[in-house]
Amino acid sequence: MTSPVAVLAVLAACLCGVLLPVACRDHLNYRPIIGVLAQENIVGDPHAQGSSYIAASYVKHLESAGARVVPIRINRTDEEYEKIFNSINGLLLPGGGVDLQISQFSRLSKIFYDLAIKTNDASDYFPVWGTCQGLQQMTVLSSNKNLLTLTETKAVALPLTFTPGQRQHCILYVYRPVFSKMSEDNITSNFHSWSLSLQNYSRNAKLKHFYKVLTTNTDGRREFISTMEANHYPFYAVQWHPEKSPFEWVDKPGMVHSAASVRASFYTALFFVSEAMKNHHKFSSASEEERALIYNYYPVFTGLDGIFLQNYYFD
Numbered sequence: 001m002t003s004p005v006a007v008l009a010v011l012a013a014c015l016c017g018v019l020l021p022v023a024c025r026d027h028l029n030y031r032p033i034i035g036v037l038a039q040e041n042i043v044g045d046p047h048a049q050g051s052s053y054i055a056a057s058y059v060k061h062l063e064s065a066g067a068r069v070v071p072i073r074i075n076r077t078d079e080e081y082e083k084i085f086n087s088i089n090g091l092l093l094p095g096g097g098v099d100l101q102i103s104q105f106s107r108l109s110k111i112f113y114d115l116a117i118k119t120n121d122a123s124d125y126f127p128v129w130g131t132c133q134g135l136q137q138m139t140v141l142s143s144n145k146n147l148l149t150l151t152e153t154k155a156v157a158l159p160l161t162f163t164p165g166q167r168q169h170c171i172l173y174v175y176r177p178v179f180s181k182m183s184e185d186n187i188t189s190n191f192h193s194w195s196l197s198l199q200n201y202s203r204n205a206k207l208k209h210f211y212k213v214l215t216t217n218t219d220g221r222r223e224f225i226s227t228m229e230a231n232h233y234p235f236y237a238v239q240w241h242p243e244k245s246p247f248e249w250v251d252k253p254g255m256v257h258s259a260a261s262v263r264a265s266f267y268t269a270l271f272f273v274s275e276a277m278k279n280h281h282k283f284s285s286a287s288e289e290e291r292a293l294i295y296n297y298y299p300v301f302t303g304l305d306g307i308f309l310q311n312y313y314f315d
Helices: 004-015 022-026 056-063 078-085 104-121 133-143 176-184 198-203 205-210 259-276 286-292
Strands: 033-037 052-055 068-072 090-093 128-131 149-158 188-195 211-218 223-230 235-238 310-314
Touching: 033 056, 033 104, 033 259, 052 056, 056 068, 056 259, 056 310, 068 078, 078 104, 090 104, 090 133, 090 259, 104 128, 104 133, 128 133, 133 188, 133 205, 133 235, 149 223, 176 259, 188 223, 188 259, 198 205, 198 211, 198 223, 205 211, 235 259
Parallel strands: 033 068, 033 090, 090 128, 128 235
Antiparallel strands: 052 310, 149 188, 211 223, 223 235
């Protein structure tokens, strides 16, 4: 399996305009499709249609870096999910607010997580990205426990504190101007009440074996993990929200729209999409692919004061 350092070398070459070897370029998939998990509708959402939703900002985030999106809806069969998995090139677990152990989102996450482990173990490179709730869900799946703790991080922008010895492994280190800003300025948006504390991570052997911590943050009382990646799998997760800076506009503390925050958003998307280009799953036909894509659905504008500016809703 390709190491994270090798992955970053490829991305660095792309960002710096260095041509990759022909053999390397010939093995990339330049039409990546990434699955985004839907989740149960937000309680009290007056715009809700059907039973589930995906915030449009996650879709735009991936599209901005050259990927297409397939929505993965809840309440489908395991067989349908396996077929989708074998047709997409990566998976994004988005933020939200559902139960991480008994919700349909958690059930769906486990199905795809297990498939991703199995296929990577078979040398079929398949990347997974978790944002906010997605990071939390990944820790539950990897440890078989909910080890999260309450933090005062509901609407706050923070700089990232890089853990000793991990700066060169950070998914943004290859773009140093962004890297520097993220470690110095309050440009990462946090909108979560629960976090994985560094203490709980350190006390759990399964988590320590599976993930390495790249960055942490603190709410003034507890230090928590804000960026991590798996040691032996192309799995990446952030507790902050890179998709919000360019695509969400609710006026509240924690929202940052600076040039540095927008660049950071773009380069996180570019990194993950570059990972998905290493996978060669595909749909059985062009018509099946067309039916599966997000373009078949219409985002609903929820208002400038909504949690998300636009949502896709699904039956």
